[in-house]
Amino acid sequence: MNSSPQQLIEGFKRFRERSLLGNDAQFQTLVELGQTPSTLVVACCDSRVDPALILDCAPGDLFVIRNVANLVPPSENQGNYHGTSAALEFGVRNLGVQHVIVLGHAQCGGIHALLEGGVPKGESFIAEWMGIAEAARKKIELEYTHADSKLRHRACEQQAILVSLANLMTFSWVRERVEQNRLTLHGWYFDIEKGELLGYNHASGSFEIL
Ligand SMILES: [Zn+2]
Secondary structure, eight states, X not given: OOOSHHHHHHHHHHHIIIIISSXXXXXXXXXXXXXXXXXXXXXXXXXXXXXXXHTTOOTTSEEEEEEGGGOOOOOOOSSSOOHHHHHXXXXXXXXXXXXXXXXXXXXXXXXXXXXXOOOOTTSOHHHHHHGGGHHHHHHHHHHTTTSOHHHHHHHHHHHHHHHHHHHHTTSHHHHHHHHTTSOEEEEEEEETTTTEEEEEETTTTEEEEO
């Protein structure tokens, strides 16, 4: 794979030639005026699902939050560290993005841990974090009792996106903007096996090819 530190430094040098020194007007504008992305994406840490790459975006296009299984936690006021909520707040309140996309994907390791993990909460950061999607797990275990594991995982990956969309609405500054039509929430699913991008259709209640 192309990711040893030395290979990454060589990559930076190519990027520098192309974008920083190559009179890239768009990049220079971003440096001088700051970022104004219109879309925030919540994506998974998985190395295969980089939103900027798979959506063919340039620097400045997307405000990206990445965490295990692209989850949005519910709004909480406890004095803990909330990296995802803080980044969400910055994107929505400070940058004023108009769209939030929760971007799930096939073969998600976080969802696999949720369904098959067996590690008790309190003994793993991942198990604790994946508790956000517990409602998705319960629904899938009930509705997909006899389905094979691949189908259950896929259904849970998509159901967890819906949990995150619901959790987004627990943030008052998200809910207000959605109700005022200043912000739109989207649930997308990148099927890395079929090479397709699906979007949740609220009318049909299913994920459909975009
Ligand atoms: Zn994942």
